[in-house]
Amino acid sequence: MNKYSNLLLKVAAVFGLIGAVLGGHMAGSGSYAVRPIHAHILVVGWLTLFAWAVYYRVFQPKNRILACLHVYSAVIGAVGLTGGMALYNFRPGFLPAAVETVFYIAGGAILLLSFVFFCILTFTHGKNED
Structure with a gap:
């Protein structure tokens, strides 16, 4: 499970850096146009993925398939939600x-599914994990 923890931690670090850069840009420019994107990057990308990285460092879930589904859906969902939010707000001309x-x-939707997987994981752990 350390590989899951390490993956989540690295992705969380990238989100933290992007969120900090966006925050610095907003402060320097005086424009808060990207505030919703900044907030989601920090809460979903940095905080949530970091918390899940700690979970996998502390606990060893019995259901490895569910853990795998959780981790990869979390990464894909966090990138998809925040990237999609940025695309939706900036409306680049190259995409319909x-x-x-x-x-x-x-x-x-994928991120929401990762929260469902995580909830199931936390309620179905083995006796030696208590």
Whole structure:
């Protein structure tokens, strides 16, 4: 499970750096146009993934398949939600609006699924994990 912890920790660190850069940009420019993206990057990407990294460092879930589904859906969902949110807000000309919206919604749905997997993991751990 250390590989899951390490993966989540590294992805959380990247999200933390991006969130800090966005925060610094907002403070320096005086524009808070990216505030929702900044908040989601820090809460979902940095805080949540970091907390889950600690969980996998402390606990050894019995269901390895569920743990794998949780970790990869968490990473994909966090990137998808925040990336989709950025695309949706900035509306780059190279993508149709429908693609931006689908990316945003799919990322959020995958992230929600990762929360469901995590909830199941926490309520189904083995006796030696208490």
